[in-house]
Amino acid sequence: MPLFSFEGKSPRVHPDAFVAPTATLIGDVEIEAGASIWYGAVLRADYAPIVVRTGANVQDGSVLHGPPGHATEIGPGATVAHLCVVHGAMLGEECLVANGSTVLDGARIGARSLVAAHSLVPAGQFVPEGFLVAGAPAEVKRPVEGSPAEMWVRMNPPAYAELAQRHLRGITAIE
Numbered sequence: 798m799p800l801f802s803f804e805g806k807s808p809r810v811h812p813d814a815f816v817a818p819t820a821t822l823i824g825d826v827e828i829e830a831g832a833s834i835w836y837g838a839v840l841r842a843d844y845a846p847i848v849v850r851t852g853a854n855v856q857d858g859s860v861l862h863g864p865p866g867h868a869t870e871i872g873p874g875a876t877v878a879h880l881c882v883v884h885g886a887m888l889g890e891e892c893l894v895a896n897g898s899t900v901l902d903g904a905r906i907g908a909r910s911l912v913a914a915h916s917l918v919p920a921g922q923f924v925p926e927g928f929l930v931a932g933a934p935a936e937v938k939r940p941v942e943g944s945p946a947e948m949w950v951r952m953n954p955p956a957y958a959e960l961a962q963r964h965l966r967g968i969t970a971i972e
Contacts, residue, residue, distance in 0.1 A: 803843050814849075815961035818970070829853075832871075833961035845869065845885060854957040859883070867902050874954035878914075886918070889926065893950050911946045913938075 800808045803824035810816055815833040824842035826849075828834060833854040840847050840855070845863040849855060850873040859881040863869045867885025874891040877883055878898070886900040889908035894900055900918040907926035912918055917933035924930050929938045929946050941947050 806842070808840075808842075815965050817964070818968070831958055831961075833957055833964075835859075842869075847871075850875070850890075852954055852958055853877075853888075854953070854961070856881075856957075864902055872908065876953040876957065891950060891954055892924075893953055895949075909941060909950050911941050911950055913946075 799821045801823045806825040808822035808826040810828045811830040813830040814828045816828060817834060817836040819836045820834045820838045822840045825846040826840045826842045828849045829851045831852040832849045835855060835857045837858045838855050840861045844865045845868045847861050847869045849871045852874040853871040855861060855871060855877045856879045858879055859877050861869050861883050863885030869883055869885055870887045871877060872888050872890040875888045876893040878894060878896045880897050881894050882899040885902040886904040888894065888906045891908060892906045892910045894912045895914040897915040898912045900906065901920040903921045904918045906912060906924045909927050910924050911929045912935060913929060913931035916931050916935045918935045927941050929941050929944060930936060931938050941950055
């Protein structure tokens with residue numbers, strides 16, 4: 798996996814985490830136990846730290862970065878799905894940022910909330926715990942509980958934890 802030190806700060810990856818061989822981690826990045834960083838993801842912590850908490854997953858092609866003074870934190874069990882941008886934002890426990898979404902500087906996504914696919918969460922927006930937001934700009938639509946979105950929020954953390962273990966054991970480079 799490509800790990801790069803930047804100005805004396807180096808990525809720290811827990812031995813129980815899965816980082817795909819084509820993911821790139823630069824600078825002040827911390828990946829906690831059981832977290833997974835998937836193929837083609839880029840986590841560039843040159844201006845501010847990035848922390849991916851226990852059991853969280855950052856899926857294929859996503860980019861995490863932040864401006865000076867805005868750390869990026871992916872909460873325990875949270876999901877950043879395929880082709881997302883999380884820029885200087887805080888994601889709560891087991892929330893889900895769906896495919897192609899962008900979450901900007903200083904935004905905070907509450908625990909077990911869902912940002913619908915292709916949504917834009919503007920800088921500084923707060924999404925309360927347990928709500929679905931959608932659109933560009935994202936607007937609060939309804940509670941996740943009792944909606945079809947609830948299944949995705951509940952199933953993603955264990956599904957990706959299991960899949961990461963399969964990839965740790967099962968991928969082999971082909972020469």
